[in-house]
Amino acid sequence: MIDIPDGSLFGLANLPYGVFSTPGAGPRVGVRVGDSVVDLAAALGDEVFAQPTLNAFMAQGHDRWVQVRQQITELVAGEVPDGAVHPVAEVRTHLPIEVADYVDFYASEHHATNLGRLFRPDSEPLMPNWKHLPVGYHGRGGTVVVSGTDIVRPRGQRKAPGEDAPTFGPCRRLDIEAELGFVVGTGSELGTAVPTGEFATRVFGAVLVNDWSARDIQAWEYVPLGPFLGKSFATSISPWVVPLLALEQARVATPAQVPEPLPYLKEPQPWGLDIDLSVSWNGHEVSRPPYREMYWSPAQMLAHMTVNGATTRTGDLYASGTISGPDKHQRGAFIELTWGGREPVRLGDQERTFLEDGDEVTITATAPGADGSRIGFGEVTGRILPAP
Missing domain, CATH: 3.90.850.10 (Fumarylacetoacetase-like, C-terminal domain)
Incomplete structure (x- = not known):
């Protein structure tokens, strides 16, 4: 279970998405939880989150967004796989979307x-x-x-x-x-x-x-x-x-x-x-x-x-x-x-x-x-x- 500090603006009610990289791996999709970033490709085993923008995931539509949000909520409340959690202070964030217009x-x-x-x-x-x-x-x-x-x-x-x-x-x-x-x-x-x-x-x-x-x-x-x-x-x-x-x-x-x-x-x-x-x-x-x-x-x-x-x-x-x-x-x-x-x-x-x-x-x-x-x-x- 990920520790979420009391009063955190990034608790389970939020779960914002972004794109991040670490010294050992390039940009991919993550979700911020407290003072941590969860690597969604590693945590959920879905290659759509191994992309350098959110666009492929967003294109899957509203029902999929609801489903993944529920998956993340359940995952964070339980055990997140080893290696899928990174301190937010140790990652680099990137432009989260490929801007179309x-x-x-x-x-x-x-x-x-x-x-x-x-x-x-x-x-x-x-x-x-x-x-x-x-x-x-x-x-x-x-x-x-x-x-x-x-x-x-x-x-x-x-x-x-x-x-x-x-x-x-x-x-x-x-x-x-x-x-x-x-x-x-x-x-x-x-x-x-x-x-x-x-x-x-x-x-x-x-x-x-x-x-x-x-x-x-x-x-x-x-x-x-x-x-x-x-x-x-x-x-x-x-x-x-x-x-x-x-x-x-x-x-x-x-x-x-x-x-x-x-x-x-x-x-x-x-x-x-x-x-x-x-x-x-x-x-x-x-x-x-x-x-x-x-x-x-x-x-x-x-x-x-x-x-x-x-x-x-x-x-x-x-x-x-x-x-x-x-x-x-x-x-x-x-x-x-x-x-x-x-x-x-x-x-x-x-x-x-x-x-x-x-x-x-x-x-x-x-x-x-x-x-x-x-x-x-x-x-x-x-x-x-x-x-x-």
């Missing part, structure tokens, strides 16, 4: 309202379509990286308000976005839509996301087609995928949606999630974004993403967009937290507005689990390196 949404009313007030102070903060559909953009799957990967400061065109013409160089306003990401386990065919009621059987689990953002590059490029180089250089995710099956106790209603959504966006049962995030900047906690405040649910995001007949595939990742609450200490992006750079954040004896070279950001999160427990998502961390 990446989509990022803009689902927080508080975040969208704050940015509207910053960018359009003389207009309504929300665009007319915002409360009718989950706004999103298609990102770049090839630049999704695992937590711990250093982030090189991007370069590009930027034009400050007082400049007559754009210049090229390193980003001057490098930012974060604290988000939650959802991993599609089983895809859908071209020309079909995924209804909100199929969310729980299509989506395998959730990860933490830091969608790094070059605000000055983004500001110059985003009209008329939206984010491009200001977002595509890097997106970090946590190494542990918390199964959707572990998040039943975290389900809550979304905030009231007015006007009433169109029929394809209505949910049989709501998929809001009571998840508390924490953002630390150079070791100082600066924000506690609450996911339960998100206006659009992940089921609605998936339905909207496919309503035009677009396919989904095993390994698709879609993220919530910045998670922000109504209070200043709940803002999940530094452009909000510092109000466009006008209100610096104090980090010990230093002040920051946007990220400087050498800065490190860590995002963590917890949620209610079964039997009154708390479950954890691990962390997503990145450190900024100078532009080349």
